[in-house]
Amino acid sequence: MPTIRNFKKTDATQVDAVAIAAFEQYEEAYLDWSEFKENIGRMSALSNVGEVIVAEEDGQIVGAVAYIGAGKPKASYFQPEWPIMRMLVVAPYARGRGIGRILAKECISRAQRDGASLFALHTSGLMDVALPMYKRMGFKWVRNTPPIHGVEYGVYIKDLSG
Template sequence: MLRDYRSDDADAIVRVALAAFAQFEHDYSDWPLFTANVAKMPLLAKTGEIIVAENGDQIVGAVAYVGPQAPKPAFFDPSWPIIRMLVVDPSARGKGIGRQLTEECLRRAERDQSPVIALHTTTIMTVALPMYLRMGFEKVHEAPDISGVPYAVYVKSLG
């Protein structure tokens, strides 16, 4: 089940986010800095909408939708809505949760009457990146590296 984030979800989504990224510890040159930034995921609720995925009473995934014109990193067009920090608990993977969270972001971009939605990811995300490509996202340009890991911006046309 998907629902909107509540402030008392903060600890649970940080736990899920850290678990989701743990497999990439050896890819990032500054793992402590990277995980400190991952642990700031609840702050995305200040400029965007965090959506959580629950299985029973347990949060198993989350994503942030940042709407058009909301503050976002400079490598995105400021008018684009974006998907940030899609995370799924490793114990809940393979059940379509990441896709459901992404589709909810697409619905919100359509609600906001945006012609496109964007995200940034990296080739080390060997499950997420192929999913985004299957869903119609296309690479538009490189983004700044994060702790030595190359990232790129992907955009999907809507409607």
């Protein structure tokens, strides 16, 4: 199992590369892949507004996610008081071992640490492994969001009060 730890600035290049690698399988689905790739290739910049969490094995980053707390800058389709998860990514060669679930659970733990009663994320039906995982973890669809480069997305929340 990987080590789960907080992001360090020296992780930036690896985190950004994992983000791109994780989304490359969807290249044909996005209308402007080059612009989308440029945006996701800056995943490490989320450390400026939240907590980036990494999964590391043998000195290599194999997954990452950003936890953005309540009141931090986030897209307008999220309530400002909701903590959210952004950009859950796992390197293609490291998939199928529960790394995504471990990273998602770490974000939920941080939301609970912060006293949140709800936790949110946005994802797409295109994410045919991630979306079912989120649903199994108790996330429920709330509303659609504007498409991202032609791909439909929705907001999902998990009740943490129970």
